[in-house]
Amino acid sequence: MNSKIINTMWSISLMVIGIATLFLIGANIFTMRLPDMIVRTLGIIDLVSLAVLVFSTVKKAKSKK
Numbered sequence: 001m002n003s004k005i006i007n008t009m010w011s012i013s014l015m016v017i018g019i020a021t022l023f024l025i026g027a028n029i030f031t032m033r034l035p036d037m038i039v040r041t042l043g044i045i046d047l048v049s050l051a052v053l054v055f056s057t058v059k060k061a062k063s064k065k
Contacts, residue, residue: 003063010056016049 020042027034 001059006056006059006063009052010060013049013052013056017046017053020046020049 024042
């Protein structure tokens with residue numbers, strides 16, 4: 001894969017994880033009760049983004065060698 005694509009995947013997945021985490025933490029701090037479906041959807045998005053982050057990090061590390 002192209003280095004530019006890997007860097008873009010890494011950046012986007014990192015931002016998605018950060019935004020989803022801030023959303024969940026913000027709701028928790030302000031004691032908002034989020035619907036269960038939203039919490040589960042954000043959890044799934046986090047898991048998928050985490051897998052993409054790991055994949056792109058490994059690709060970046062291998063390309064540096």
